[in-house]
Amino acid sequence: MVAAAALNSRTGRKVLAGALIGFTVVVAFLVTPLIAVPFAIAGSAAGGTVKQVDAAPGVSGEWGFPLAGGYSKGRGFGYNPVQGCGYCSTDHQGYDMAQGCGATIFAAGHGEVITAGSYQGYGNTVRIDHGGEIVTLYGHMQWDSLRVSVGELVTAGAPLGAEGNTGKSFGCHLHFEVRKSGTAVAPEPFMAGLGLPLK
Structure with missing residues (x-):
């Protein structure tokens, strides 16, 4: 009422x-x-927001840096134990570099993509066959960030995907690896020999 x-x-x-x-x-x-x-x-x-940074990396001839601009250096090639990481190999086969989660990773040289996805302990990975029995590997990328596929031909500076923390990783970074005839070689002298010195 x-x-x-x-x-x-x-x-x-x-x-x-x-x-x-x-x-x-x-x-x-x-x-x-x-x-x-x-x-x-x-x-x-899904790995968070993918911040694709498409600034061009430094290129010298047919080769270039896998990251554009400055970066933090992590573990180098060879004996590098990691405190508190039971699954981290002490014999590090690559060169770790970081700009932050989501930073764009670029092809270091021209060649054919032979891996684009999950690969062994590297998580989301791209491998490029450059010919002459040289293969580069880009490991730990964010899931769903890859911009290339198997069989695709790329040139130095082509965007591959985004920096992440997949596979046997302990933080966002790029694991950059160079293999000659199937054997890992130190990326620092290899890249320096191309006029692209790493830190």
């Missing part, structure tokens, strides 16, 4: 309209996180 009488007056209708608007705002405030959280979790499970 009181509610019906309140609806018959102008003031009662204003109070009711204000209450409905207030209720709608409160419900929207409470429900929005319930809708947004699953999307945030899905993005996180």
Whole structure:
């Protein structure tokens, strides 16, 4: 009876309209996180946001750096134990470099993509056959970030994917590896010999 009488007056209708608007705002405030959280979790499970940085890497002739601009050096080639990492090999077969999760990784030279996806303990990986029994490997890339596929021909500086933390990795970085006749060789002197010294 009181509610019906309140609806018959102008003031009662204003109070009711204000209450409905207030209720709608409160419900929207409470429900929005319930809708947004699953999307945030899905993005996180997929490796987070891929920040594709397409600045051109330094190129010298037919070869170039696998990252554009400055980077932090991690483990180098050879004996490099990692404190607190039971699965990390002490005989490191590559050269670790990092710009941050999602940084674009580039082909160091022209050749044919022979791996584009999960590869041994390297996680999401690209391998390029450059001919002359030289193969470069780019390991630990973010899932769903690859821009190349097996059989594709690439040139130095072609974007391959994004820096990540997949496989036997302990943080976002690029594991850059060079193999000659199937045997890993130190990337530092190899790249320096091409006029592209690594740190």
